[in-house]
Amino acid sequence: MTYFKQIFRFAIPYLKYAYLNIAFNILYALFSTISFMALIPMLSVLFGETKKITEAPQYTGIGNIKAFAEDYFNFFVTTTSEAKGIDYTLGILVVIIISIFLLKNLFNYLALFFATFLRNGMLRDLRNAMYKKAVELPLSFFSEKRKGDTISRITWDVGEVQSSYLSILELIIKEPLTIIFTIVGMLIISVKLTIFVFIFIPVSGFVISLIGKRLKKQSTVAQQEQGMFLSIVEETLGGLKVIKGFTSEAYFNKKFSSSTDRYFNLSNKIMNRQNMASPVSEFMGIMVIAILLWFGGHMVLVEKTLLGAQFIAYMGLAYNILTPAKAISKASYDIKRGNAAAERVLEILEEENPITSKPDAIQKTTFDDLIKIENINFRYEDENVLKNFSLDVPKGKTVALVGQSGSGKSTIANLLTRFYDVQEGEIKIDNINIKDYDLHALRGLMGLVTQDSILFNDTIKNNILLGKQDATDDEIIAALKVANAYEFVKDLPNGIDTNIGDSGNKLSGGQKQRLSIARAVLKNPPIMILDEATSALDTESERLVQQALENMMQNRTSVVIAHRLSTIQKADKIVVMQKGEIVEQGTHDELLVLNGTYSKLVMMQSFE
Template identity: 75%
Template sequence: MNNFKKIFPFLIPYKKYAYLNIFFNVLYALFGTLSFVSLMPMMDVLFGQSKKNYTVPSYKGIWELKDYISDSLSYYLTAITDLNGIGYTLSILVAGIITIFLLKNLSDYMAMFFITYLRNGILRDIRNAMYKKTLELPISFFSEKRKGDTISRIAADVNEVQNSFLSILELVVKEPLTIIFTIVTMFTISVKLTVFVFIFIPVSGYIISLIGKKLKKQSTKAQEEQGLFLSTIEETLGGLKVVKGYNSESYFNGIFQNSTNRFFSLSNTIGNRQNLASPMSEFMGIMVIAILLWYGGHMVLIEHSLKGAAFIAYMGLAYNILTPAKSISKASYSIKRGNAAAERILEILDQENTITSKIDAIDKNSFDSNITIKNINFKYEDEIVLKDFSLEVKKGHTVALVGQSGSGKSTIANLLTRFYDVNEGTITIDGVDIKDMDLQSLRGLMGLVTQDSILFNDTIKANIALGKQDATDEEIIEALKIANAYEFVKDLPLGIHTNIGDSGNKLSGGQKQRLSIARAVLKNPPIMILDEATSALDTESEKFVQVALENMMQNRTSIVIAHRLSTIQKADSIVVMQKGRIVEQGTHDELIALNGTYNKLVNLQSFE
């Protein structure tokens, strides 16, 4: 139960609903037992077995409470019958039975009514906590996990824990109290018959638990809302670099929480309607009932040790044990499944975030002189990627990183943005170690354009405004013009308010890339990181994108990771990398004159 103890804090905001649920469950157990007992005086009157009692009973202690209640009831029934007739007495008894059954079912509904808010509240809060943690955790955590697995934890596993909380409350309060009250009442009616029946009840309860079916009803609207926030989760995980790079965690967190709030409201409505209808599945324990009829009938007809009315009420009480016994068996199984689900949830919630801002982090909002990478070493798990790597990038300069795949080019971009931390060495901006800088202010200095154009299922305006969410339409259009993208955006049906589909699939590769560039332009950072921004494009699209990149890089410090060498010939410095080290460095003309690795790469691409 340790996992549930860790989940327990999510219950605290809804403790009033838990208390109300427990209160009405106690009432339900009490009225559920009384509903069968109340049939006894009714049947005594019907069968003419009610005894006349003209003496006011006196209370003689707890051990004779049963006789006192029985004598008091017969006294008042005798007085009412003598005064108003047997028909009036029957009316009073029927009204009493209806009232008790009404109170029983009302208590059951109210208990389920309050637990619905508790369950759905816990569901919403755990999901929100997991999504927030997903945004905060470093990219390295998700590089080792499947996106679908994370989505499953946030969706299915959280659902399982939610249902398990309900099972625990049933297991602890409702069903045990129903069984206890029923057993005590059965013993007061007949100790002998109760001992006999307890040989068969557990077996019957186990059989019922095996074949009982749990009915589930689903709402179309709730399912659509669930699909929406699952889509948001998947897109967030797919575009985590952009979300983090543009400090948009709070924006996506807001979208997600709005969706889960709508799902919360829908779930409450659906749950309460289901509870009002009280759909139940029951299995008739015919063998137990048959044995009870045989043995109890023997006591009534042959031994005359039990009255007929008492036996009929006893039969109802015996059946009353089967349903909670079945529920306890189901709840026990549900708790086991919920415990496994809680373990998977806690793996994410308890995960330590290694890349965070220090308590006294420096809030740096400007870039003044240079970026210095000094003697850094880095490895992914056991794979060494960078070895004793050093580089200086001066303000206003464009530095290009080239080399074969696996040489460590993209790793430099990941380290500069602190998607990963170096193992050894330092990276400084204006002499300040990036580990000492506030994480959001660090990423606020940088614009990121990646090889894969990471776009979200939203409008063009929303996609571009990630880094500046208060941007006006005019600012967005200006950014689109600089990125050489307005020419196609203006022809779309709704212009910048056009939805571009899942991952921007309504657009071509070149169009998507130009929107990514426009997003970086609008953010207007002093440092631009281009991670193979044109490598996935065809020649025609590359020309449009290259013009956009050149427009964007004017008067900025740019670090360009390039696959196509034709795009970086104007760079102030070209760094040639091989197996995590710098093998050549200089301008395009200088490196060509060296007739070394860079010249071979240029000749190879020219040949292709």
């Protein structure tokens, strides 16, 4: 129940539906019992077991209520039959029975009707919370987790929690109350017979409970496997070019089918164990009914302590316990599955996010003076990627970071935007530690253009609008012109309203990169971070993109991480990095004169 309590907070906005569900479930349980009890008068009339009473009985207290009810019914049958005939009496009894069954089913429908709002509301809010948390979590979380597993948790596991935990509402209200009211009805008819029956029920419960012991563990493993094959799907669709190019279809087919085979075997075990619950509980119930027939029949035929009509109604009540008992056994397995799913859902929801805004975070939205990086050390795992790194980036200047792969260049971009936090040292903007900034305000100061042009399956317009949600079409077109992108956008079938496909795959690499630049231009931030924005482009695309970048960087503070040195020759300062440390810095001409690391990098690229 620990997981249930943690998930329960998502039900709080829908408690009014829960209360209505409970109220109608109580009425359903009550009328479920009354519907069988109402058969006794009808059967008594048919079997001629009613006593002839011509005077109305007197109520003498709660202790004699059963005798009073029986005498009053006999009085009603006697007087009504004498006055209007037996057919009229039977007709009234039939109408009463139909009305009771109608109300019973109406209450059942209304209970389910209000439960629908509860379960679907919880599903929506839980899924929204999962998505929101996934978006807020730092990049480091997803470097350790499979994306497909996260997708599985947001879709399958959340759905499992919703469907399984609704069973608890049924488990603690509808079915137990049906059983309780039914037992009360059985006791009213015959205490002796009821005590005899309930000697055998604990044995049935013990047998049924043995089935579900390993269900939660198996469900957890199955849900993990589900996350595995969703990850394979996600990776496959993202890397189809490589898979086809290396003719690796058979390898990935085998990898996927191995995962689905494991899921198939686990699912079979879970479903077979779960499916066993209903027939086993029904068989145990029928055994109790069979014993009941023998003992009850003895009371009717031999002892003459029970009327035939009462015994038939009693049998109906006894069988009425089987349905909720089966539902409870099934619900208990659902809850075990739900617990396994809830554990995986809560693992995401309760994951601590180390990168958040402080309660009193600074909402500064302007950049006035200087970016200052002071003696920072940073490591992704054990070994430092940056060591005692210090750098000043004055307002309006362009500072370029160059060096071999793995030297720590891109890490600087990740730290400036607080995708990661430094372990030691400080990064300041206008002499304020970036950890003291509101996270949205900090990132609002920066535009980011990465090596991989991250675009979404939407129109050009909506991709560009990420930079400024309320921008007009004219502003979007102006940004596209600055990014040298409007020349190809205007020739597309629907212009800026053209859909660019999954990840922008309808466009070339250079076109996608220019749209990324246009998005940053529209945002119009005071600080621009360019992370190897031209490294994946051909020469012609690089020329157009480089021109777009130069247009964008005018009168702006820029941190440029570059692999191709031809793109940063005009930078105000070039910082040469090696193994997380600065080995040289200066302008392009100053560094060439030094004839050191930078000069060798230029010569190597010129040779290439």
